Amino acid sequence: MDFRGFLAGALLLAGCANPTGTIEPTTPLAAKDDAAGCSGTGLSVDTAFPSGALSSCEVERSNRVSVLIAPEDEPPINCSPWYAFRLTPAKAGTITIDLGYTACGHRYWPKYSYDGVTWNSVNAKNIAASEVDGIGGTRIEVQSDGRPLFVAAQEIVVPATYDAWLDTVEKKPDVTRFTLGQSAEGRDIEAVRIGNPEAREVIVLVGRQHPPEVTGALAMFPFVEQLLGDDDTARKFRARFQIVAVPLLNPDGVVHGHWRHGTGGMDLNRDWGPFTQPETRLMRDLLEKIDADPGQKLRLFIDFHSTRYDTIYTLTDAQVTDPVGYKDTWLAAYAALLPGYDVRIEPGHNPQLPVSKAWVYDRFGVPTATYEIGDETDRKLIRQLGTAAAQSMMATMLETPTE
Ligand SMILES: [Zn+2]
The missing domain is CATH 3.40.630.10 (Zn peptidases)
Structure with a gap:
């Protein structure tokens, strides 16, 4: 099953678990034209869905990726560093993600979701500029059950x-x-x-x-x-x-x-x-x-x-x-x-x-x-x-x- 098929099915199944009541995407998150991403052995990252955004990324190991987040145009810009990307792992396990920012630094507590409807919080800690691209950032860990999952700054409401x-x-x-x-x-x-x-x-x-x-x-x-x-x-x-x-x-x-x-x-x-x-x-x-x-x-x-x-x-x-x-x-x-x-x-x-x-x-x-x-x-x-x-x-x- 491709991702879109997976997502459409998952959205139907997850309907009743939707914490926001009537807010429920009924159509799959279609691809968009400015997608970015990266892949390596055992893990790939993409933004090919509405609201998907990252500047660049690098899969370091099958359970570790670094992601750089940048604004849509040159600063000054209000510090609202949005990010949203999809991780596709080859197998279940803990995935560590280093979020680095070119400006502003971390603001939104990361959340993850398998279906784009029900969102969970993740473990996160701030990390120094020496450990990540950009001006500093946040290291997060998600427990993957092996399915593709979305990581985003907030719920995806598109x-x-x-x-x-x-x-x-x-x-x-x-x-x-x-x-x-x-x-x-x-x-x-x-x-x-x-x-x-x-x-x-x-x-x-x-x-x-x-x-x-x-x-x-x-x-x-x-x-x-x-x-x-x-x-x-x-x-x-x-x-x-x-x-x-x-x-x-x-x-x-x-x-x-x-x-x-x-x-x-x-x-x-x-x-x-x-x-x-x-x-x-x-x-x-x-x-x-x-x-x-x-x-x-x-x-x-x-x-x-x-x-x-x-x-x-x-x-x-x-x-x-x-x-x-x-x-x-x-x-x-x-x-x-x-x-x-x-x-x-x-x-x-x-x-x-x-x-x-x-x-x-x-x-x-x-x-x-x-x-x-x-x-x-x-x-x-x-x-x-x-x-x-x-x-x-x-x-x-x-x-x-x-x-
Ligand atoms: Zn506002």
Whole structure:
């Protein structure tokens, strides 16, 4: 059986073990055109799947390989060193992998998976620059049962994952799926409209501007699912509002396994203002169209990301919004749903940068937030956080006066 056949079968078998619920790639991880890899006696390494990325590698023995990880273009680049590769061993046993970095150094705790769905953590320790190519790195050990396995910085959440999720989302009541437009490389950027399509009040959500920020996606999925619930709050919310959600704004960067950028060498969340990239222009046009429609009014904008800890970048108290003071009521309700969890809020983060939160506020005067999940936040907790953020958002938005 070739790898793709193996993977397709494994995905079917592993469906029920999927810890993220509805996130399940139903199609094999197809090959891509910029694959790298290496092989030696008893072991080979490749990146021929979406999100696969390494700079170079060398199989030293059948149970030992060194992998060099580099950004997609020249520094300076935000330090989000993504890697994802597949190991194909000839037999079962312990495999030692030295990860070296050309810049930044190690950030994401390595994970491995046989099926691309269920992920396990590995033993890892930092190693000095003298022991590895690049500026230093991490030595990891995986216990292989002899099957090919994926090693990655985070779970592999790629366009096929979103497609499978959107397939389930679009079957729910009050949902219309549509294509917002195309990325620089021509990939469809998918969106869903949830709620009353005639509603005046519109809420816009966006995700995955930054390819490695998988935990933000793991929060956006339950957030959107909560909007689709059949509880009283969700039904009332969908009757009064419409929500446009764009869960994967940077499919090119995700497929190529970029640290930060799209294929235009640009950080998409530093392009809200210049709008040099097709992906950010699609968001600008979506928002401007809402604003230009006398029958519609933008009410809230949330952008999902990941960083080293859970936090919410908000506007400052001095930045008056319509609805007035919304962030305080929303986030107080959010905290109330999460007893024992410390809700961290950082007002005014990066106010001088052309980021989505600042641009949307400056242009439309509505509440905006960058919702950040920690890289290694417990995955079950992430689901709780995404759910609570949506519940509190809906409840507090329903209390605002009708526009
Ligand atoms: Zn980000």
